[in-house]
Amino acid sequence: MDIENHKAIADLTAIETKADALESSFDLAARQEAHDAALSLLRGEVEEVKSRLERVYRTGARPALAGGDVASASRNFIDGYIRTGRDTELKSISGTNPADGGYAVPRQIDEMIASRLVKISPVRSVSSIVQTSTSGFRRLISTGGTTSGWVSETASRPETATPKLAEIAPPMGELYANPSATQAMLDDSAFDVESWLAGEIAGEFARAEGAAFINGTGTSQPKGFLQTGSSTANDATRTYGTLQHLVSGNATGFDTSPDSKLIDMVFSLRAGLRQGAVWMMNSTTLAAVRKFKATDGSFLWQPGMVDGQPNRLLGYPVIEAEDMPDIGAGAFPIAFGNFQAGYLIAERSATRILRDPYSNKPYVQFYATRRIGGQVLDSDAIKLLKIST
Secondary structure (H helix, E strand, C coil): CHHHHHHHHHHHHHHHHHHHHHHHHHHHHHHHHHHHHHHHHHHHHHHHHHHHHHHHHHHCCCCCCCCCCHHHHHHHHHHHHHCCCCCCCCCECCCCCHHHHCEECCHHHHHHHHHHHHHHCCCCCCCEEEEECCCCCCEEEEEECCCCCCCCCCCCCCCCCCCEEEEECCCEEEEEECCEEEHHHHHCCCCCHHHHHHHHHHHHHHHHHHHHHHHCECCCCCECHHHCCEECCCCCCCCCCCEEEEECECCCCECCCHHHHHHHHHHHCCHHHHCCCEEEECHHHHHHHCCCECCCCCECEECCCCCCCCCEECCEEEEECCCCCCCCCCCCCEEEECHHHHEEEEEECCCEEEEECCCCCCEEEEEEEEEEEEEECCCCCEEEEECCC
């Protein structure tokens, strides 16, 4: 009987042991399933973050400052800081005190300012623009000197000449605007603060930079292309960095064949640069040029045939820039060239704003600043007409 009891107990123990092992296997399978589910969830979150980062860098937009999307960051900036002056979660330019340098404008508003600048500023609309994170931007360009030649498959390759390089470092300055609004305007929910602010800043910036890109001295501001210096020498013999000018043939205006002078300007520009070339002059000069006729009596001026298409002179678009000089002795009233290749604008990527409700009560002033520089990039790409004999 004892033997049978011991055998029954042993069988029961074996069954319990197998049951424990089977239960443990179920626990292991459950844990494995839970681990796989957690890993899958983590991978999904990682892929979502990667996808969002790819969209951010593909579009050139910076991540939202307040942890949400770009639109919410812009709304936080407008409703929090611009309307009420509340120090919300914004990106400060100054590392010690936000009031020292103001706040970086969210990308959405900065893009509105940039798009309006292009529409208003004549030189900017046709020039080459680079975004930089430092005021010490420099670019090396080749001014020629590298030779080439033809050889057979097995012939030796003679050493070529060393290329000549020039360094371009556009002079930069801080451009500022100071639009004002009353607090009552800012408190009005129907008042579109975003568009008003972008329009005011862009308008002030455009007027100031438009003058600097043409006549700027290069001291704490861009250097205008009319301040670069010019000579009558052609591209092959002229010193790099000096523009070529042609003369009008009259000391105070144009001679009896102004059309020939304009044609000479066009063909003084190399064929490759003429693709994309434009005329630039102010409205007073344009009024005189529109009256010029060819020898057959036809007007040189060709109005745009389609709405939105630019007017043309000798087949090339005309840009009105009021900062170009009037026709007069020794002046340079007309420029012709490929400004995309000929003039470089360098700017810091972010506009910054400081809200000031104290200096001019009851108005709230918005002190907006941006660092902008400019300089002639390729002196062969811009030609000038000088009023001279």
